[in-house]
Amino acid sequence: MALVTFLEAIRDGLREEMERDERVFLMGEDIGSFGGAFKVTEGLQDRFGAERVIDTPIAETAFIGAAAGAAHMGFRPVCEVQFIDFLSCAYSILTNYVATARYRAGLKTSLVVRGPSGGYVRGGPFHSQNPEAAYLHTPGLKIVAPATVRDAKGLIKAAIRDDDPVLYFEHKYLYRRIKDDLPYGEDIVTPIGKARLAREGKHLTVVSWSAMVWKVLEAAETLEKEGVSVEVIDLRSLLPFDEESIVTSVKKTNRVLVVHEDTRTGGMAGEITARINERCFEWLDAPVRRVCAHDVPLPYAPTLEDFVLPQTDDIVKAARWMVEY
Amino acid sequence: MALVTFLEAIRDGLREEMERDERVFLMGEDIGSFGGAFKVTEGLQDRFGAERVIDTPIAETAFIGAAAGAAHMGFRPVCEVQFIDFLSCAYSILTNYVATARYRAGLKTSLVVRGPSGGYVRGGPFHSQNPEAAYLHTPGLKIVAPATVRDAKGLIKAAIRDDDPVLYFEHKYLYRRIKDDLPYGEDIVTPIGKARLAREGKHLTVVSWSAMVWKVLEAAETLEKEGVSVEVIDLRSLLPFDEESIVTSVKKTNRVLVVHEDTRTGGMAGEITARINERCFEWLDAPVRRVCAHDVPLPYAPTLEDFVLPQTDDIVKAARWMVEY
Amino acid sequence: MADAPVVAGLARGQLHELYYWMRLTRTLEEKLVALYRQTKVVGGLFRSLGQEADAVGSAYALDRTRGDILSPLIRNLGSMLVQGATPIEVLRQYMAKADGPTHGRELNIHFNDLDRGFLGQTSHLGDMVPVMCGVTMSFKLRREPRVGLVYVGDGAMSTGAFHEGINFAAVQRLPLVIIAENNGYAYSTPMAKQTAVRFLADKAAGYGVAAEQADGNDVVAVYETTRRAVERARAGGGVTLVELITFRRKGHAEHDNQSYVTREELDAWEARDPIDRYVRRLTESGWATAAELATIDARVSGEVDQAVAACENEPLPEGASALTGVFADPPAADLEWYRRL
């Protein structure tokens, strides 16, 4: 066994897939000898050479477009976006070209775009974003966002093996803050589209993903002491997401709270709420509710960031309200 | 009185605002002597000169970024995107720079981005999009989408006068298909954020906007004959949207269907459903449901496009299901 | 003897081929106009009148036997034909037929066959430059002596995607030829409102890539110039930006009456019509006889007519066929709740 961080799990996943499949190569800014802004790809250029770990110019549209072209020819490129906030620069080619390539004309488009997402690190409005909602609306894309070390590895491997374009959002707050024992070289592949039951419970279902799962679990501990038993679903795949697991849980607990770090309006919780309402209307004993960031660009000051982003205490209070409803 | 088309109403709105406020100027591809791909700006360069009706290179990021810069200096630019599908090319600067400029540092950012949206015209995947969901998620932006000739004029004027950046989506199917009597020069200003009650009814509320409103009204006629009385809310402002009008109606009818032309997953109906669920849970006699496009890129062939996009008949069937629930 | 090079390394038969492809382009487009007027073309119709030499000559410089791949624009029908796209495919696309290459999903010449060597464009201008970077990266990574070619218009060169792509290709020294089509206009916008440079080839200097320029209405010159760029790319010399100077003699699309272009300009360019010029050159130089050309013309007409006849009455796709193929691994059928009632 080896105790690895969330970040190392991603790197291990990349390395193992590059070893097993020579069609896999990496592109991104500063990912080569420097190993990336967060050092996720550290050592990989030494190991696989500069042809398979390619430093690019600052041009997200260029390298994501190039990834698509290489994928059409049978490669499986993995692009790193230095901060996921800069994925917006490739929004057009990603949603229009990449996402539709298979549908339009059967082009192979197996590629992964990954990068550090999320806040709680005083990164300010342009180094803290959670962009899932911007892509949720795009038929042809898949989106994953691991919360655990195991899934960090399992989902990067699954994403690389997937025949469709996958966005892989890795929460930078988790990079070095969580560790787990993963046997060296264990071929962990987390199925895309399947949620993880992070905690069993009876009174309330909380649906969440990425770093928020840890705050939800923390809240669940507190609530347990108050006699409130919370079931926690870690969605991990956001597109497609595991409607069945949510439905099963809601039919059991009859109450559901969706918690995400992203802003509320137009955030992913809306879609989840709509699906729950469509599938479990008769089972709901309380409205589906959301705990999310306030609808503002994420500010820099710790006091402001902490206020804007959802905190454990917010989840606890919301959960109490739900079970008392 | 003058019978004007939807398209002429937009042009009249632009012209009137340019006349009353010299800070208003227009930018876009081919909008000058050519008058734009759809001729919305026809005649305006003759009237206001090439300095106020500016032909730009094919560079959506450049001219929307430039609009922001000019707005900071006190101007009120209006940008035309030739097809709204190409707004994606400015996604990054619009969501990151433009939308946050006021919040970050109090910069004046009064600008409008307008362009033809929507399908039913055999435009294929890149000339038919409804991009509201991609921007819904951006604090700092406003979005409007008129359904009537009167609101086409009233909302373009309101958008130009608004002190915040406004996206104005004009459905190209309506351009020359609907006409209304608008007194020449009447200063119509439709308040942003307020819905229009397009039809009163008792049994079911349908929330919709843009070209879909007309299909919903057609469906309502059919349903009326079957004894089903449908209340139709034309949202017209999508961000912010008029939650109060929806809530009032739902509390009356106890059933609500959201109809939009855009694809389902991640579409705007999710957010609306979540809000209704939050505000009217106790009043709902049936789940909130959605009639939307199928989750695929919009195909070109008439048979395919008609299948993928929501049709009047789909709305009728859904409404029947709702009232029978 | 029949294979001996006559001009620009091209044998007599090849010179005839060039004529064939240009004539096929024009005849096919003219047929499409007729079908458009009969409302059989579903969407818009885009002409390459006067630009046939540009598309055909440049594509002909690729080596199909080696697997070269190009990505055309809307006005490069000729280049797709050279690469092996067939008239019936193009007709089916325009008419949105079920049996068309995209089964009615995409329009006009937006379709692909990487085996034959063409990757259809999408509408967002500039995007194919980055994508072709990836295609040519694959050649480089696999050590294949293949070359890519991508077209970009004077207007499209203003896009960020073009810039990011050509710069990426330059830095990576990819085997990519970029054909900059200077046809005077982007929709109604003259080149002077698109860029402050005199020639599109001037842009090469900003990327550190080779530049070439040719008369886009002279098919042999286009061929020769592009060929030089292709050979440079194949030899590891990296990117060339090839400017072809030509003129768009029709409106942006069939509905555009081109009011912004003067009669004189149109007349001047009509006088330089690439097919007429080539016919004169072929016959005056003795490279082809009038009879040979007439035979080609007849063959082209026959092929186009036959293609039209074969597909004109074909059905459109079934509506429900729209639902498959978004993903490689499709989710269960996605028929909506109210359609399941």
Next chain:
Amino acid sequence: MADAPVVAGLARGQLHELYYWMRLTRTLEEKLVALYRQTKVVGGLFRSLGQEADAVGSAYALDRTRGDILSPLIRNLGSMLVQGATPIEVLRQYMAKADGPTHGRELNIHFNDLDRGFLGQTSHLGDMVPVMCGVTMSFKLRREPRVGLVYVGDGAMSTGAFHEGINFAAVQRLPLVIIAENNGYAYSTPMAKQTAVRFLADKAAGYGVAAEQADGNDVVAVYETTRRAVERARAGGGVTLVELITFRRKGHAEHDNQSYVTREELDAWEARDPIDRYVRRLTESGWATAAELATIDARVSGEVDQAVAACENEPLPEGASALTGVFADPPAADLEWYRRL
């Protein structure tokens, strides 16, 4: 007599000012490093060590009395100081203080004051070029003789936003000066992996704009060269791309140990330190005495220390202040349902 030009049209007092701004930049940054080590700087810290002449000399070429506006990058602290940003504003920004110019919303030197003549950048590289197009369009539309200046790094020039912006400015002949900072690296990426051109000024040819180049470590040369570009812009001559050749002598940010740069390279550039060089030139040419410079140094230290003392213990903003100002016309307070219980 005291105002008589000594070099490059600059009077003795102005030459001292240039020294003052460079020294202030460096001292302020050094103070920020100390505060960073004490974890008082909330986010990352970005240095312009070795680039002070580039920022200061170029900004000094603008005319503040005429309302010229610049948009800096992270390494152009000096340019903002020249335009009137004060050390206390910068300190408050870095420390996220409530009374800072953005009240804790934005970080480091991302702040604006159009009246003083600076528009802070946002993080997405390249975006300020289009935005400054709009600012300078406003000058043109109002017939004001004002000039805009925007900085862009060797790395940022690879972005689509840069390309679209400079091309737009070129076509519109906007009164805009674009400073291309060739500082060797973009984060860890050397310029050769960013572009295939030798010099950033080579890119001007692709846009049909004027090019200038200067030693970015010679503040007088930077001033003179930029001044020429500013005058060209003011006279209606349009855009100039000014390349300043310099070197980033620290890592991308304070956490980066710059392992990818050799000791030799760092030493070579340290030997060309712009402040040391300028001190030598000032004293050797008799433009300033050692005593005068010492007085400036003391003034700078005093100002910086005073600014630190004045704001170090100021409070951070109140959390709830985060909710206002998204829109000009704010919706009703938006406190969440579960916070209202």
